[in-house]
Amino acid sequence: MKNTYEPQLIYDVFAQHGFGILRIDQFDSGNSAKIRAELNCEQMSASALMEIATRLMAMEKHENLDIQLVFLDMRHRSMTLTIQLREQEVTLQR
Secondary structure, three states: OOOOOOHHHHHHHHHHOOOOEEEEEOOOOOOEEEEEEEOOOOOOOHHHHHHHHHHHHHHHHHHOEEEEEEEEEOOOOEEEEEEEEOOOOOOOOO
């Protein structure tokens, strides 16, 4: 992901990793956003939590993001995350 200006891009990235987005906030800075995503489970077992963490780690790696889990809301089956684009390292060629 290169920036967060386009909400549809964020929807698509999360969908590719199996997460439905309910809401996107604070995306207009271009390098971060606050996301509320669906949880597709009624109860959170340790294995379900591990599976979510694994998918989030894969998304971090493939999309060059840092993801912070802010809140798990089992009553509404959702989670709140913040995403931050990692700085792109500039390589100087001589």
